Amino acid sequence: MTQDVWILGISMTRFGKHRDKDNIDLAAEAATAALADAGVTIRDVGVLATGSLTAGTSSFGQLLQKQIGQTGIPVFNVANACATGATALRVAIMAIRAGEADLGMAVGVEKLAGAGLLGAPAAAAADDGTWSRRGRFGALAPLEGQVGTDSMPGVFAQIGLEYGHRYGGATFELFARIAEKNHAHSVLNPLAAYQKRFTLAEIMNDVMIAYPNTRPMCSANCDGAAAAVVVSGARLRRMSPEQRRRAVKVSASVLTSDPWQDGCQVLPDVNTLTRAAAAQAYEQAGLGPDELDLVELHDCFATAELVHYDNLMLCAPGGAVDFFESGATWRDGKTPVNVSGGLESKGHPIAATGIANIWEICHHLRGEAGARQIEGARAGLAHVIGLGSACGVHVLERAAG
Numbered sequence: 001m002t003q004d005v006w007i008l009g010i011s012m013t014r015f016g017k018h019r020d021k022d023n024i025d026l027a028a029e030a031a032t033a034a035l036a037d038a039g040v041t042i043r044d045v046g047v048l049a050t051g052s053l054t055a056g057t058s059s060f061g062q063l064l065q066k067q068i069g070q071t072g073i074p075v076f077n078v079a080n081a082c083a084t085g086a087t088a089l090r091v092a093i094m095a096i097r098a099g100e101a102d103l104g105m106a107v108g109v110e111k112l113a114g115a116g117l118l119g120a121p122a123a124a125a126a127d128d129g130t131w132s133r134r135g136r137f138g139a140l141a142p143l144e145g146q147v148g149t150d151s152m153p154g155v156f157a158q159i160g161l162e163y164g165h166r167y168g169g170a171t172f173e174l175f176a177r178i179a180e181k182n183h184a185h186s187v188l189n190p191l192a193a194y195q196k197r198f199t200l201a202e203i204m205n206d207v208m209i210a211y212p213n214t215r216p217m218c219s220a221n222c223d224g225a226a227a228a229v230v231v232s233g234a235r236l237r238r239m240s241p242e243q244r245r246r247a248v249k250v251s252a253s254v255l256t257s258d259p260w261q262d263g264c265q266v267l268p269d270v271n272t273l274t275r276a277a278a279a280q281a282y283e284q285a286g287l288g289p290d291e292l293d294l295v296e297l298h299d300c301f302a303t304a305e306l307v308h309y310d311n312l313m314l315c316a317p318g319g320a321v322d323f324f325e326s327g328a329t330w331r332d333g334k335t336p337v338n339v340s341g342g343l344e345s346k347g348h349p350i351a352a353t354g355i356a357n358i359w360e361i362c363h364h365l366r367g368e369a370g371a372r373q374i375e376g377a378r379a380g381l382a383h384v385i386g387l388g389s390a391c392g393v394h395v396l397e398r399a400a401g
Contacts, residue, residue: 003097004233006247007396009038012359015193015224015347017113023055023225027109028067030225030352034105035068038229039243042069045229046101049076049091051084051108051351064107073101079351081386082298084108085226086255086354090392092230093253102235108356109225110349153210153218153301155268155387160212160303163310169321172212175302176203179217179344181330182299186341188331188372193222193347217302219343226355245399248362251379252284252395268387270304274311277393281381282313285395289313292335292395293377294364296357298384299342309337312383312393331372339364339372354392357382365398 011033013026021029027050035041050061057063061075074095080087085108092104164170180200186192198216206214231239236247256277258269282288289312297312299305306320314335315323323329329337340346340360343353361380363369378398385391 003099005093005096005250005253006231006233006236007228007250007358007362008040008103008231008236008243008247009034009036009229010227010355010359010362011037012191012226012352012356013224014191015222015349015352015356018111018223021223023052023060023109023111024063024067026111026223026225027052027064027107027227030109030227031064031068031105031107034227034229038231039240040103040229043071044103045071045073045105047074047076047092047095047104049078049088049104049106051078051080051088052110053079053081053084053350054111055109061107080390081388082300082348082350083255083354083384083386083390083392084351085356086358086382086384086392086394087390088351089228089230089355089358089394090253090255093250096230096232102232103229105227105229106355107225107227108351108354110351111223112221112349113223115221151210152387153213156301156304157210157213159270159307160301163307163320167318167321170306173200173204174321174324175212175217175306176200176214178299178302178305178324179203182305182338182342182344183216185331185339185372186345188370189341189346192341192345193220194345195341213301213303217344219300219348220345222347222349224347224349224352224356226352226359228355228358246366247399248365249397249399250394251286251397252281252393254280254284254393256280256391258389268389270385270387270389271307271311273389273391274308274383274385275313277391278312278383281393281395285397287379287395289335292379292381294336294339294361294374294380296338296340296342296360296380296382298353298357299338299344300348302344305337305342308383312381331374336374339369339374354382354384357384358394358396361396365396
C-alpha cells in the first residue's frame with residue numbers, strides 16, 4: 001500500500017423493519033452517525049461512495065447528499081450484489097491510496113423487509129413447440145428444480161452438500177448447530193434484527209427452505225444501513241489523540257471475481273474467488289489466519305459458513321467440520337466467527353452488510369463491543385460475497401497506541 005488508510009468512524013442502524021423510513025432516511029442516519037463517530041463533518045469528506053440495490057436510482061449518492069450536505073465532491077454509485085457495501089468502502093480506500101482525497105466515506109443501505117427468500121417463480125415456457133433464445137438463464141429458467149436452481153437458498157444448499165460429499169461429516173445436524181451458535185451470539189447484539197436463542201431441535205424442525213437449510217439457518221431479509229469514514233495515515237497523525245486512539249487500521253482491502261475455469265459457467269463458485277481474496281489479504285496485511293482474534297464472514301446460509309471456514313483458511317483444506325467441532329468458532333473459542341450473530345440473526349440488508357461486518361470488527365478492536373467483547377482483540381477479518389460473483393475481504397488491526 002502506498003498510503004496507510006484507517007477507519008476513523010463507523011456506524012450502522014438497527015437492522016430490522018423500518019416501515020417509517022425509506023432508503024434515504026436510513027442512509028442519512030448511518031452517514032451522519034459515522035461522521036459524528038469520526039469527529040468530522042461532511043465538509044471534511046473528499047469522496048463519497050454509496051450502494052443500494054433497492055433504491056431504484058443510479059444516482060442514489062447524489063440524493064443522499066441532499067440530506068447530509070452537497071459539497072461538490074466526487075460521488076461513486078456502486079452495485080456489486082451482496083458485496084456492494086464492501087465495494088463502496090474499497091472505492092473510498094482506493095481514492096485515498098491514490099492521493100485524490102485524504103478523507104472519504106462509504107455508505108450502504110437496503111430496504112428488504114418482507115422480500116421473501118425464494119424470489120419470483122420462473123416464467124412458463126411457450127407451449128407452441130418452438131424454441132427461442134432468451135439468454136443462458138432465460139432458456140433454463142423453466143427447468144428450475146429439474147436441472148438445478150437459480151434461487152439463493154438452493155444454490156447454497158448445493159454448495160454445502162457438495163462440501164460434505166467431498167470431505168464427509170457435514171450432516172444436517174452439523175449445519176443446524178452452526179445456526180445454533182450464531183443465534184446464541186445474537187442475544188448480545190442490540191442492533192441485530194433477531195436476538196433470540198434457538199434450541200437445536202427448534203432449528204431442525206422449523207420450515208425447510210432448501211435442504212439442509214431450514215428457516216433459522218437462512219439470512220434474514222431486513223432494512224438497514226451502515227457507513228464508514230476512512231482517512232489517510234498522514235491526516236490521522238494531525239488529528240486529536242482520541243481520534244488516533246479509536247482509529248482502526250485497514251491492513252488489507254481486497255476485491256476479487258471469478259477466474260476462468262474449464263468447467264461449468266452457470267453454477268456459482270463461491271470458493272475459488274474467496275480463497276483468492278483471503279490469500280491476497282493475508283499477504284497484504286502481513287499476518288496469517290492464526291493471528292486473527294475474530295472473523296465476520298458471509299453466512300447467508302449455515303451451509304455457506306461451513307465452506308468459508310475452509311475458503312478463508314481458518315482450517316486445513318477439507319477440515320471445516322473438525323474446525324467447527326473443536327468449538328473454535330464460538331465466542332469463547334480460538335477463532336470466534338460471527339460474534340454479531342451473523343447474517344442469520346443480525347440480518348442481511350444486502351448493500352449494508354459488507355460495512356456492517358466491518359462495524360462489528362471495529363468495535364471489538366476498539367474495545368467497544370459491550371457484552372460480546374472479545375477481550376484483547378487486535379486483528380480481525382471481515383468477509384462478504386456477492387453472487388455474480390464478487391468477494392470482498394478486509395483485514396483490520398487495532399491502533400498501536
